[in-house]
Amino acid sequence: MDVVMIxxxxxxxxxxxxxxxxxxxxxxxxxxxxxxxxxxxxDDLQRLVCLEAPAERIISLSPGVTELLFAAGAxxxxxxxxxxxxYPEAAEAIPRxxxxxxxxxxxxxxxxxxxxxxxxxxxxxxxxxxxDELGLTVYWGEQRDFEDIAHTLERYGQLAGxxxxxxxxxxxxxxxxxxxxxxxxxxxxxxxxxxxxDDPMMTVNGEHLISEAAAVCGGxxxxxxxxxxxxxxxxxxxxxxxPEVIVAGGMGESNPAWLDPWREYRDMxxxxxxxxxxxPPSTIQRPTPRLLEGMRTLCDQLEEARERR
Amino acid sequence: xxxxxxxxxxxxxLLLAAMALVSLALAVxxxxxxxxxxxxxxxxxxxxxSLHHTLVVxxxxxxxxxxFATGGLLGVAGALMQVLLRxxxxxxxxxxxxxxxxxxALLAMVFGLGMTVVxxxxxxxxxxxxxxxxGLAHGTGSWTPTRLLLTGVVVAAGWxxxxxxxxxxxxxxxxxxxxYWLMGDLAYARSPWTAMTVLGLACLLIVPLGRSLNVLARGxxxxxxxxxxxRPLTWSIYAVASLLTAVAVTTAGSIxxxxxxVPHMLRLVLGNDxxxxxxxxxxxxxxxxxxxxxxxxxxxxxxxxxVGVITAMLGVPTFLFLLYRxx
Numbered sequence: 001m002d003v004v005m006i007x008x009x010x011x012x013x014x015x016x017x018x019x020x021x022x023x024x025x026x027x028x029x030x031x032x033x034x035x036x037x038x039x040x041x042x043d044d045l046q047r048l049v050c051l052e053a054p055a056e057r058i059i060s061l062s063p064g065v066t067e068l069l070f071a072a073g074a075x076x077x078x079x080x081x082x083x084x085x086x087y088p089e090a091a092e093a094i095p096r097x098x099x100x101x102x103x104x105x106x107x108x109x110x111x112x113x114x115x116x117x118x119x120x121x122x123x124x125x126x127x128x129x130x131x132d133e134l135g136l137t138v139y140w141g142e143q144r145d146f147e148d149i150a151h152t153l154e155r156y157g158q159l160a161g162x163x164x165x166x167x168x169x170x171x172x173x174x175x176x177x178x179x180x181x182x183x184x185x186x187x188x189x190x191x192x193x194x195x196x197x198d199d200p201m202m203t204v205n206g207e208h209l210i211s212e213a214a215a216v217c218g219g220x221x222x223x224x225x226x227x228x229x230x231x232x233x234x235x236x237x238x239x240x241x242x243p244e245v246i247v248a249g250g251m252g253e254s255n256p257a258w259l260d261p262w263r264e265y266r267d268m269x270x271x272x273x274x275x276x277x278x279x280p281p282s283t284i285q286r287p288t289p290r291l292l293e294g295m296r297t298l299c300d301q302l303e304e305a306r307e308r309r
Numbered sequence: 310x311x312x313x314x315x316x317x318x319x320x321x322x323l324l325l326a327a328m329a330l331v332s333l334a335l336a337v338x339x340x341x342x343x344x345x346x347x348x349x350x351x352x353x354x355x356x357x358x359s360l361h362h363t364l365v366v367x368x369x370x371x372x373x374x375x376x377f378a379t380g381g382l383l384g385v386a387g388a389l390m391q392v393l394l395r396x397x398x399x400x401x402x403x404x405x406x407x408x409x410x411x412x413x414a415l416l417a418m419v420f421g422l423g424m425t426v427v428x429x430x431x432x433x434x435x436x437x438x439x440x441x442x443x444g445l446a447h448g449t450g451s452w453t454p455t456r457l458l459l460t461g462v463v464v465a466a467g468w469x470x471x472x473x474x475x476x477x478x479x480x481x482x483x484x485x486x487x488x489y490w491l492m493g494d495l496a497y498a499r500s501p502w503t504a505m506t507v508l509g510l511a512c513l514l515i516v517p518l519g520r521s522l523n524v525l526a527r528g529x530x531x532x533x534x535x536x537x538x539x540r541p542l543t544w545s546i547y548a549v550a551s552l553l554t555a556v557a558v559t560t561a562g563s564i565x566x567x568x569x570x571v572p573h574m575l576r577l578v579l580g581n582d583x584x585x586x587x588x589x590x591x592x593x594x595x596x597x598x599x600x601x602x603x604x605x606x607x608x609x610x611x612x613x614x615x616v617g618v619i620t621a622m623l624g625v626p627t628f629l630f631l632l633y634r635x636x
Contacts, residue, residue, distance in 0.1 A: 083611075083612070097611050098611040098613055099612060099613075101485040101486070101489070102489070102496065103613070104606075104611035104612075105368055106340045106341045106342045106364050106610075107611045109342075109363055109364060110342040110360060110364070112360065122482060124489075125423065125424065126496070126497060134363060228478075228481075229480060229482075230480075
């Protein structure tokens with residue numbers, strides 16, 4: 001296999017200065033690093049991931065990773081992905097190698113990948129570490145904010161040798177965020193509830209990407225201070241906080257059924273003003289460039305709520 | 310052991326050993342990537358493609374051996390508990406051991422620690438539970454299997470509540486891993502050697518005690534009358550059974566059912582002679598878990614099922630058939 005693996009010991013060893021230069025250079029995403037075609041990027045565990053040649057056979061270990069790889073122009077190099085990888089349409093045709101929670105190791109190895117892209121908080125650590133031990137090159141990723149998404153696109157572009165498409169996608173994403181930021185810079189604050197699950201009712205706290213997205217257009221999460229990323233809350237605490245807007249995802253991409261139970265609370269501000277909005281969950285709950293689409297929907301909804309004051 | 314006994318016991322044990330080898334061969338030969346017999350042979354001879362070598366030697370073989378060892382440990386531990394507590398419903402977890410191990414393991418998972426810490430923490434939890442149950446059951450001196458059993462059941466219920474509490478407050482993204490651990494899953498098993506060694510040592514230690522156990526199964530009074538040192542014997546065997554269970558739980562999470570059903574199945578077929586039942590439980594538990602794990606890996610591949618689902622699906626009809634036939 002023509003892949004250079006950085007194993008555990010090498011990772012701890014001081015990085016040669018020329019290599020550090022390469023990494024810094026690539027971290028700022030200025031251009032591709034071409035050193036006899038080899039490329040190194042730092043993943044989200046701050047490990048150095050190196051390839052001698054651009055990745056030709058990539059395994060994606062989550063639907064989100066698949067979506068990001070497609071956005072970075074590397075979609076057709078994916079040789080295996082997990083179940084529920086449904087976007088873009090071309091992803092449906094990629095062979096499956098298990099679910100993101102339980103990977104079919106044999107099937108994965110049989111694809112003879114030169115790069116495995118893992119999801120830090122979703123994939124089972126012990127299985128992915130095993131892949132690393134078996135000599136595969138593993139990139140660990142996690143996108144916690146907008147900049148992570150853009151920067152991930154750039155790094156995927158470098159690993160797959162599709163920099164021009166990837167950097168363009170990253171630029172578009174940053175520009176889209178900047179534009180929304182500018183348009184809603186002076187927008188009055190709207191307290192909202194975002195419901196990610198119905199039974200039990202679950203929302204997100206202030207650290208969640210959805211809260212960051214809503215904050216851009218003046219939304220203020222009523223449960224922003226809770227310690228867990230996706231806390232379980234009861235209806236009573238929602239009634240007490242009385243949000244001006246309630247936004248919910250739902251089962252499937254066009255089923256606003258989760259909003260109906262709220263309608264019986266006629267005294268709530270959100271119900272009185274009919275500020276119950278639906279967002280297709282995959283556009284806002286996945287850390288991918290499609291987030292921009294979800295954010296535009298959300299910003300329009302908050303704007304509508306302001307007009308109904 | 311009399312010559313006649315040996316003649317009677319050897320055939321079933323040899324048959325079980327042969328079945329164990331067949332089950333291991335199946336586990337190594339079958340997977341979601343098809344490998345032909347010729348290719349498999351090439352790999353075993355040290356030749357063959359490197360991909361096939363990785364699949365067979367690095368993935369399938371360690372996992373099959375870990376499954377065998379775990380099943381064997383649970384089988385032996387279950388057989389011992391059933392004899393000591395003189396209760397057919399006793400299983401390796403009856404003294405709250407899996408609950409303690411689960412709390413230890415989940416605690417490590419909540420804090421996002423690695424699998425080595427999770428294993429160590431599970432083992433520590435199991436030991437805490439054992440000490441707790443024995444300490445409480447010992448109490449004011451009157452020490453009976455019933456008292457021990459009751460203490461174990463109540464402590465297990467307590468652990469159950471702690472587990473539910475931890476699942477309720479844990480970060481959502483950690484919950485799938487925790488649930489898989491609770492269901493029992495051999496994907497966690499890295500190296501089978503600890504479990505294999507413990508199983509081997511336990512068999513060497515326990516099998517010579519078979520005669521005393523046979524007497525003990527008739528009740529502690531009869532055993533004492535027949536010259537068995539009841540107290541030291543029961544205590545050390547509880548300790549061994551707990552240790553076996555702790556190692557099994559540490560290797561593959563809490564896999565239910567094997568420890569309860571395997572010894573009963575074998576008793577229905579082979580009779581209740583502990584000299585035969587204990588080694589047979591080691592082999593029988595191993596066979597059941599190896600077959601179950603092979604199915605779990607391949608049945609819905611690439612989706613991977615937890616092995617506990619399959620152990621019950623294989624074990625329940627087999628057991629009911631044997632029970633029905635033995636009327």
